Amino acid sequence: MKCDECYMNHENIAKKAGIEPMSLRKLIKIHLVELEKLGDIRYIKFKANTTGSPQHIYLLNKKQTMYLVFIIKNNEKVLKWKFEIAQTFEELMVVK
Numbered sequence: 001m002k003c004d005e006c007y008m009n010h011e012n013i014a015k016k017a018g019i020e021p022m023s024l025r026k027l028i029k030i031h032l033v034e035l036e037k038l039g040d041i042r043y044i045k046f047k048a049n050t051t052g053s054p055q056h057i058y059l060l061n062k063k064q065t066m067y068l069v070f071i072i073k074n075n076e077k078v079l080k081w082k083f084e085i086a087q088t089f090e091e092l093m094v095v096k
Contacts, residue, residue, distance in 0.1 A: 007042065007059040013068060018077035024068070028058055031071065038063040 014024040028035065035041060042059040060068065069085065072078050 007061060008065050009044075010058040010060060010068075013060070013065060016077075016081055017069075017072050018075060019072065024072070025056065025058065027068065027071065031067070035060070035064050035067065038067060 010024050010028060011021045014021040017024070032041065039061045041064075043056040044059065045054050045056055047054055066085075069078075069082060074082075
């Protein structure tokens with residue numbers, strides 16, 4: 001699979017960051033213009049059982065995911081995750 005075809009849903013990002021999916025959904029809406037510059041915004045629409053109003057699960061590409069990771073408010077869990085991302089990039093870098 002090409003990385004261009006890879007998506008992460010916002011609920012998984014929220015879980016990894018230790019925040020509520022609704023909070024991340026609000027952050028996505030606030031930064032929608034910037035996120036759209038990084039690719040098409042994809043989502044799955046469904047009806048929530050509790051409210052009955054339509055909800056979205058956002059599917060974010062790699063660039064959109066990275067942008068959100070950088071703007072999520074830091075807490076202990078987020079800082080640990082950002083550190084892991086930095087380590088992963090270091091391990092993946094190839095000297096040409």
